[in-house]
Amino acid sequence: MTEPRLLIVSNRLPVTVRTDRGELSVAPSAGGLATGLRGPHTKSDGLWIGWPGDVSHLDDAQRGSLDEKLEAMRAVPLYLEPEEVTRYYEGYSNGVLWPLFHYMVDRIPLVSTDWEVYQHVNQRFADLTVARYRPGDTIWVQDYQLMLVPGMIRERLPSATIGFFLHIPFPSSEAFRILPRREEILTGLLGADLIGFHTFSYLDQFARSMMRILGLDVEVDRLRYAGRNVRLGVFPMGIDAAHFSQVATSPELATEADAIRQRAAPCRILLGVDRMDYTKGLTRRLLAYERLLARSPELHGKVRLVQVAVPSRTEVDAYVTLKTQVDELVGKINGEYGTIDWTPIHYLYRSIPESQLIALYRAADVMLVTPVRDGLNLVAKEFIASRVDDDGVLILSELAGAASELGEALRVNPYDIDATAGAMAQALALAPEERRIRMSALRRRIMTHDVHRWVSLFLGTLERSATQREPAGAR
Numbered sequence: 031m032t033e034p035r036l037l038i039v040s041n042r043l044p045v046t047v048r049t050d051r052g053e054l055s056v057a058p059s060a061g062g063l064a065t066g067l068r069g070p071h072t073k074s075d076g077l078w079i080g081w082p083g084d085v086s087h088l089d090d091a092q093r094g095s096l097d098e099k100l101e102a103m104r105a106v107p108l109y110l111e112p113e114e115v116t117r118y119y120e121g122y123s124n125g126v127l128w129p130l131f132h133y134m135v136d137r138i139p140l141v142s143t144d145w146e147v148y149q150h151v152n153q154r155f156a157d158l159t160v161a162r163y164r165p166g167d168t169i170w171v172q173d174y175q176l177m178l179v180p181g182m183i184r185e186r187l188p189s190a191t192i193g194f195f196l197h198i199p200f201p202s203s204e205a206f207r208i209l210p211r212r213e214e215i216l217t218g219l220l221g222a223d224l225i226g227f228h229t230f231s232y233l234d235q236f237a238r239s240m241m242r243i244l245g246l247d248v249e250v251d252r253l254r255y256a257g258r259n260v261r262l263g264v265f266p267m268g269i270d271a272a273h274f275s276q277v278a279t280s281p282e283l284a285t286e287a288d289a290i291r292q293r294a295a296p297c298r299i300l301l302g303v304d305r306m307d308y309t310k311g312l313t314r315r316l317l318a319y320e321r322l323l324a325r326s327p328e329l330h331g332k333v334r335l336v337q338v339a340v341p342s343r344t345e346v347d348a349y350v351t352l353k354t355q356v357d358e359l360v361g362k363i364n365g366e367y368g369t370i371d372w373t374p375i376h377y378l379y380r381s382i383p384e385s386q387l388i389a390l391y392r393a394a395d396v397m398l399v400t401p402v403r404d405g406l407n408l409v410a411k412e413f414i415a416s417r418v419d420d421d422g423v424l425i426l427s428e429l430a431g432a433a434s435e436l437g438e439a440l441r442v443n444p445y446d447i448d449a450t451a452g453a454m455a456q457a458l459a460l461a462p463e464e465r466r467i468r469m470s471a472l473r474r475r476i477m478t479h480d481v482h483r484w485v486s487l488f489l490g491t492l493e494r495s496a497t498q499r500e501p502a503g504a505r
């Protein structure tokens with residue numbers, strides 16, 4: 031008798047293939063889904079089914095070696111064809127769904143013909159999951175790229191336990207109804223026993239879409255569909271807080287953080303760490319920093335913004351445009367305010383290793399998390415978990431899902447450039463005791479509400495929802 035396993039199904043695997051001068055390697059994938067679920071996957075003995083990134087340039091021997099590396103991580107690759115990357119990943123998932131779910135309706139193309147490919151790739155994910163499924167396994171499908179997968183698996187495995195978690199916001203029904211394929215998306219999700227969201231507001235919006243678009247009544251957190259019960263739940267994701275704290279406490283890391291501070295002295299450090307994505311509010315953040323410099327000459331030579339942006343979705347036009355805008359704005363601000371001895375913005379366009387990231391979190395005086403819309407935002411939580419010294423100030427956008435949990439942060443409306451600049455000044459002026467009170471309250475919450483608790487709450491609720499499932503056609 032084999033043990034039941036957890037099968038995580040997501041578009042992206044926790045590692046992405048890289049080739050550097052012909053040498054093949056795999057690197058950790060960026061983004062909250064991959065970084066968040068990596069630890070729980072390692073602890074479970076299940077499988078993770080997903081895309082390892084573009085492999086079109088690999089020869090057969092390299093493909094074989096990649097398969098071996100992935101197998102050792104219990105990662106099951108689904109290789110996307112180049113046309114599928116263009117039309118399912120870049121086209122429909124990141125050209126249509128991503129902007130719509132983040133309320134950026136004007137970024138949706140006038141005409142999109144990629145729906146069929148989205149459907150086709152979702153079917154491929156469902157087929158591969160069914161092929162690897164063993165009775166008793168729990169299937170956990172992740173995020174907006176795979177919203178049809180729960181329904182497609184349910185057709186083949188009527189009694190399987192299937193969960194779905196949405197890592198991005200669910201928009202208001204007024205925005206969601208714009209989607210020509212809105213019914214298919216909703217019924218695809220309803221193949222799951224449990225659908226999870228980061229915040230109550232996303233759940234509420236989803237329930238309204240259920241009522242207005244499918245005419246289904248939602249009773250608080252449950253509904254009936256096709257003779258089955260479907261549960262809805264709120265599960266704000268956590269991070270591996272103990273791991274961040276442990277790394278942050280190590281003597282090497284404290285030395286590294288001190289070295290960063292000393293190199294920056296006499297400047298105090300404001301820090302931004304994001305994927306290069308238009309939802310992260312990078313241009314508005316830069317404008318707010320410029321406003322701070324314009325109205326506070328006494329801060330010239332005394333502050334530095336360190337902005338680390340990891341390249342993301344670099345083949346999608348909107349991301350290319352954003353990169354140009356950020357490059358130009360950084361150049362403009364540095365050109366205008368910089369001196370021979372002082373560069374106002376230190377800008378890195380790359381992914382950095384975890385130890386360096388945690389050293390930066392520890393060295394920062396002020397952390398800027400100012401997305402114009404964000405499902406949750408794990409960077410905010412990573413910063414808090416790394417502040418084992420109970421110091422540092424978090425400026426957090428009220429439009430990030432994490433804002434509902436992190437009340438002791440300085441909250442800003444990222445569209446209000448003046449107010450954001452004001453919050454930066456306020457954060458720099460906050461007294462040490464006030465910083466300590468706020469940070470220690472934030473830390474208490476982050477340390478207990480971690481990713482392992484998140485996984486066990488979701489899976490526990492899923493287990494209960496699935497055992498209460500009535501056979502199809504019972505009503």
Ligand code: ADP
Pocket residue numbers: 060061062063065066303304305338339340380381382383387406407408409410412
């Ligand atoms: P999203 O999932 O939209 O990218 P999150 O804040 O939830 O946003 O998660 C981002 C994840 O990516 C975090 O775990 C963060 O540590 C990581 N990350 C972001 N920028 C970088 C970077 N430049 N280098 C390394 N890791 C990064």
Ligand code: G6P
Pocket residue numbers: 042060061062063064173174197198342343
């Ligand atoms: C967000 C999404 C994830 C995605 C990540 C990185 O966190 O919710 O599903 O994996 O961004 O984006 P990418 O397109 O590189 O997978």
